[in-house]
Amino acid sequence: MEDLSNLSLGRLICYPDAAVDELERRIGELRSLDVSGIILGGRSLVDGLPILGKGCTSTVVKAVAHGRFYALKARRTDSNRASMDSEAQLQVTANSISVGARLIGHTRNFILMELLEGWFVSEWLRGNPPMGELKAVLTRILYDCFKMDSAGLDHGELTDASKHIIIIREVVSEGGAAFKPVIIDFESASLKRRSRNVTSICQFLFLSDGGVKAPSIGGVNRERLVEALKAYKARPSRETFNSILYSTGLMVGQ
Template identity: 35%
Template sequence: MDPECAVQRAVELSMLGVHSLCLVGSVELGSLRVIGKGTTSLVVKGLARSGVVAVKIRRTDANRVSLLREARILESVKELGVGPRIRCASRNFLVWDFINGVDFAEWVEKVASREELETVLEKLLTKLFLLDQHGIVHAELSQPSNHILVDLERLEPVLVDFESASLDSQKSNLTQFMGFLVNKGNPLSEKLRKSLGLDDPLKIENLKKLLKAYKLSRDSESFREILDYFKASIIT
């Protein structure tokens, strides 16, 4: 980054109330560490006047000219309790409440009990249904590993990375995620099915039938049938 750009971004970030960045996290970036890294952005921990935050930074080589579209989507899902609670935004930065959590893949590997797994997944499926009801499609949930965080204090799933989200897609968040869960060939989904006791082929086929019906109706009744069958299959 050239010095002029660096100064401009420092001023921009200061105007959002963020006074320092903390280069810590599980992702290595050269000699530095960050919370997350993608093709268009980085996420780092920050300190603001109002407390600890996460800061999403648009990369200078990104193919997106602004983060403001994602900011508008995050505002629209805030009241649903689905994504991070955004505080403010600019062309190059998004600032939201820091989440004390880990990504979905890491959490599945380390989850303490089946009860915790059931609790988080039931919350997650309910949030995906809410998004479907509001016509917001995340678009990345068939590969959920880095797009879902689990808040370790509240056992709460939080969807992140809405930059590819759509407001007019006919796809379904619920069926995208459940498609990941029931389809073979993914080590994470296979571990998840085994942990839940959902590795019986008959259970999977019955669940697929319910998902097919949900794709047609997307109503609360068909969602409840999926959720009830999902919970019953885990118990038996």
């Protein structure tokens, strides 16, 4: 942790303005989370140093806490948000319905959570996964969105979910593995507005130019899907949700 007092490394968790007093406060917050170190690595760069991610309101680094690796999300010093409290509470709500990366702890400026190592959904789809894996992942994504709708939790950014869903590989049995989608980034989520997760993700996956093309999974009836989405929007229920699954070819029998 002492290395973070060095301004070049401190900017990883106190970006972009690593003023000494602010950096010291943040190091104190990390100690309260039992964070013992930061691991360099990832696709984004801060001052030439690789980190997991960098956005308009936060940076994400790989951290060590309790002897394990986690993802640490740090509020940018120029963020328009006063703290990470709201996002953390919304992530707790998502976790309560088994959605999202598991939250470990948070402070005013940090969220410590489960580390997810995998592919953004857009990357994974471009890899042309086998039909069985593709359908299983898409079905899981839609079910998670339905659970959020049922809980009144609107993610807010799923019309372009390319970097808001990570596909991880998890061991399901000895010698076996499966792909699991995890919805991330709840900073724009809300419990106050109407929840539109299912309609948003279907727009991204099946109806937009950048989404999954109908021939990729077969059986997608665009006209029927549009009608099913209208019915779901008017009356969200398991029945209208199942109609969406049928119209996408992810469920058979109707």
